[in-house]
Amino acid sequence: MYKYSDTDKKIIASRVKQFENQVNRRLEGKLTEEEFKPLRLMNGLYLQLHAYMLRVAIPYGELSSKQLRKIAFIADKYDRGYGHFTTRQNIQFNWPKLLDIPEILHELSLVDMHAIQTSGNCIRNISSDHLAGLTLNEIEDPRPWCEIIRKWSTFHPEFSFLPRKFKIAVIGCTKDRAAMMVHDIGLRIIKRKNQVGFEIFVGGGQGRTPIIGKKIRDFLPKKDILNYLEAILTTYNQEGRRDNIYKARIKILVKELGIEKFRSLVEENFSKLSNKELEIDDKSIKEIFGFFRLPPLKPNTNQMPFKKNQEYQYWINQNVIPHKIQGYSIVQISLKAPKKPPGDATSNQMRALAEISDKFSFSEIRVTHEQNLVLPHVSNKELFNLWNQLKIQNLATPNLGLITDTICCPGMDYCALATARSIPISQKISSHFNNYLKQEEIGNLKIKISGCINACGHHHVGNIGILGLDRKGQEFYQITLGGSAKEDAAIGEIVGPSFSKNDLIDAIEKILNTYKKHKINKSDDFLSVFRRIGIKEFKKDLYDNFTKKA
Amino acid sequence: MVKKLQGETFLLSANELRSGKVVFFTSKGWSSSTDEAIKIKFDEINKYEEISIREEKKCIIVSPKFVELDDSGNIKNLRDKIRNSGITIKI
Ligand code: HEM
Ligand code: SF4
Numbered sequence: 073m074y075k076y077s078d079t080d081k082k083i084i085a086s087r088v089k090q091f092e093n094q095v096n097r098r099l100e101g102k103l104t105e106e107e108f109k110p111l112r113l114m115n116g117l118y119l120q121l122h123a124y125m126l127r128v129a130i131p132y133g134e135l136s137s138k139q140l141r142k143i144a145f146i147a148d149k150y151d152r153g154y155g156h157f158t159t160r161q162n163i164q165f166n167w168p169k170l171l172d173i174p175e176i177l178h179e180l181s182l183v184d185m186h187a188i189q190t191s192g193n194c195i196r197n198i199s200s201d202h203l204a205g206l207t208l209n210e211i212e213d214p215r216p217w218c219e220i221i222r223k224w225s226t227f228h229p230e231f232s233f234l235p236r237k238f239k240i241a242v243i244g245c246t247k248d249r250a251a252m253m254v255h256d257i258g259l260r261i262i263k264r265k266n267q268v269g270f271e272i273f274v275g276g277g278q279g280r281t282p283i284i285g286k287k288i289r290d291f292l293p294k295k296d297i298l299n300y301l302e303a304i305l306t307t308y309n310q311e312g313r314r315d316n317i318y319k320a321r322i323k324i325l326v327k328e329l330g331i332e333k334f335r336s337l338v339e340e341n342f343s344k345l346s347n348k349e350l351e352i353d354d355k356s357i358k359e360i361f362g363f364f365r366l367p368p369l370k371p372n373t374n375q376m377p378f379k380k381n382q383e384y385q386y387w388i389n390q391n392v393i394p395h396k397i398q399g400y401s402i403v404q405i406s407l408k409a410p411k412k413p414p415g416d417a418t419s420n421q422m423r424a425l426a427e428i429s430d431k432f433s434f435s436e437i438r439v440t441h442e443q444n445l446v447l448p449h450v451s452n453k454e455l456f457n458l459w460n461q462l463k464i465q466n467l468a469t470p471n472l473g474l475i476t477d478t479i480c481c482p483g484m485d486y487c488a489l490a491t492a493r494s495i496p497i498s499q500k501i502s503s504h505f506n507n508y509l510k511q512e513e514i515g516n517l518k519i520k521i522s523g524c525i526n527a528c529g530h531h532h533v534g535n536i537g538i539l540g541l542d543r544k545g546q547e548f549y550q551i552t553l554g555g556s557a558k559e560d561a562a563i564g565e566i567v568g569p570s571f572s573k574n575d576l577i578d579a580i581e582k583i584l585n586t587y588k589k590h591k592i593n594k595s596d597d598f599l600s601v602f603r604r605i606g607i608k609e610f611k612k613d614l615y616d617n618f619t620k621k622a
Numbered sequence: 623m624v625k626k627l628q629g630e631t632f633l634l635s636a637n638e639l640r641s642g643k644v645v646f647f648t649s650k651g652w653s654s655s656t657d658e659a660i661k662i663k664f665d666e667i668n669k670y671e672e673i674s675i676r677e678e679k680k681c682i683i684v685s686p687k688f689v690e691l692d693d694s695g696n697i698k699n700l701r702d703k704i705r706n707s708g709i710t711i712k713i
Contacts, residue, residue: 105684119637123641123642124642154713170642171641232699412713413713469703484700485704488701493710600632
C-alpha cells in the first residue's frame, strides 16, 4: 500500500490548517457563502438536504485497518455512527457539523487520508479495479499508475479549475471492474509486441448525457502517460465549454468535435509538450511499484473447507474467488444485506472488519465501485472461521453479482438534487428477492438505481437501470434495459413509460419472466438474452400484461 | 430564492451555519421544529427574504429557502417533507 512521504504529510497537514482558517473566517462572517462554497467543495464538503456532507477519498479503493478504524471513530464522534461507500471509491459522512470539519480532516490526516479531489471541477480521486494485483490474467497492477497520476494531478495548478469535474479510471486487464468506459478518461494497461503500455479511452460519462468512451490511442508507451494526460487535459481546458454546465464535460466536447478532430488536437498538444519532466523513468516507476507488493503469501495446497452448512456454501459459491497465489482466496463482502441501504456500513461493522482484516487479510481492505468491500488475501483454511465472524456483523450476505447486489445512490433521502427516493427501491428489491436459490437461478444481473438524471447510481449502465422521476409530485421510476459497465460497456435502452413505486416490483418480475422464457441454459445470463432478443420482446410482455391487468 | 415560487403559503427554512441542521423561522428565532414556524403569505415574501438575508449576514444560517405549504397547511413537496422529518429508511 502507498505510504505517504514526509512531503505528502506536510502538504496534507498544511491543507487542513488552511481549511481550518477558511472555516473560522466563514463562521466569523469574513467569508460569505458564495466565497466559501468553492473552498469547501475543494475539501469535499457539500451542503445537502439535511446537513453538511463530507466526502473522503479512498484512492483506488485501498484501505488499511488503521484507516478503517479512523473512519469508524469519525462516524461515531462527529457523525451518526455510519458512512456510505460510493460508486467512485469514496466514503461519505452524511451529518457532520461545519464546526467539526477541521478536526475531522485533522484526524484523517493522521492516517494519510483527506477529502481533496472528491469534489469540484478538478481531476477527481483516481479509481481502479478492486482486484488489482490479485488475479492471474492481469498485465500489470494498475494501482501504482493511479498513484503516479494522483501525484501529478493533485494541486496541478492548470487543472484545478477545469470546465467541469474530471474522472479517471485505470485498469490492468481485459476485464473492466472499474466502469472504466464511462469515465472522462479510461486507461487500460495492455501488452503489444512485448511492450507494456496504455490503451486510452476518452469522453465517457453518465449524467444526463450518457456516453461510452471512445478510443483515442491504441497504444501509448508507459513513460509518456503523464505527457499524454496533460495533452488531453490541456485540450479540454482550452476547448471545453464553460458557458453551459450541461455541456461542460469532456464527453460533450469529444461528441461535438468528433473523436478524429479531438484526437488530432490532443496529438498536436502532445507533440508540442513532450515535457521531459513528465516523462517517467524506470527507477521512479519501480519505486512506486515497491509500495504495492503482495504481502508474504506462501503458495500451498489448502482447499476451501467444505462444511455441511448451506449458508456458508452459498457464500463460498457467490462471494469468494481464487487469489492468484494458490491456497488463498479473495473474499468479497456484500454491503447489500436485506433491507439495508446499499453501500452503508456502521461504525461497529467497520471496527469489526478492521479487526477481521488484521486477523485474516494482512490488515488490507478494498472498496469496490459497486459499493462492496473486499478482503484481498485470505488463507483458504481460514474461510469458515472468517465467514462465522462476518456473519455476526451481518456482512456475509451471499449475493455478489446477483439481483439484490444493487448499486444505489442516496436519492431523495439525502440528496437535494433528487427527483425521487432510491434506497427504498433497493430495499424493496432486496426484500422481494431475499432467497439465495431464487437469485442464483436468475443469475448474473446488475440492477443500478439513481434518484435523478445525474446518474450517481449508474442506472444507465445497469443491466436493469432504474431512474427515479418526479411526475406531478409523485415518485415514478423509469426502467432501462441492456446497460453494462464492464468491458462490453453499453448504455441501457428505455423500455417504455415509467412505473409507480407499487408497480415496480411487478414490472421487474415481468422483465425477468421474459428473460427466463428465452434463456437457453444456465450460463445464458440476462445481458446475453437481452442482446440476442432485443428490447421489443421485453416491451411487449411488460406493457401488454400491464394493459391487460388495468 | 423567490423567483420560482408558486403557491400561497410558505415557511422560511434554512440550515444552521455551524451545525448544518435544518431550521425554520419562528417569531422567537430559528427552530428545528415546524410547530411554531411562521406561515408566510405570498405577498409577505419580500419581507421575509430580507430577514433571511439579514440572518445569513449574521452567520446564523445558510442556504435559506421558502417551503411551500398545501391547502391544509402541511408541507407540500416530498423533498421538503423528508427534509423536515428526516430520512425515510432504517440504517
Ligand atoms: C451530495 C450528493 C451528490 C451530488 C450533489 C452529486 C451530484 C452529481 C452530479 C450533478 C452529477 C452529474 C455530473 C454531470 O453529468 O456532469 C453526478 C454524477 C455522478 N455522481 Fe454524484 N452526486 C452526489 C452524490 C453521489 C454519490 C453518493 C455517488 C455514489 C454513490 C455519486 C457518484 C456519481 C457518479 C458515479 C456520477 C456519474 C459519473 C459522471 O460524472 O459522469 N455521487 N453527481
Ligand atoms: S443521482 Fe441524483 S439523487 Fe442520486 S445522488 Fe446523484 S444527484 Fe443525488
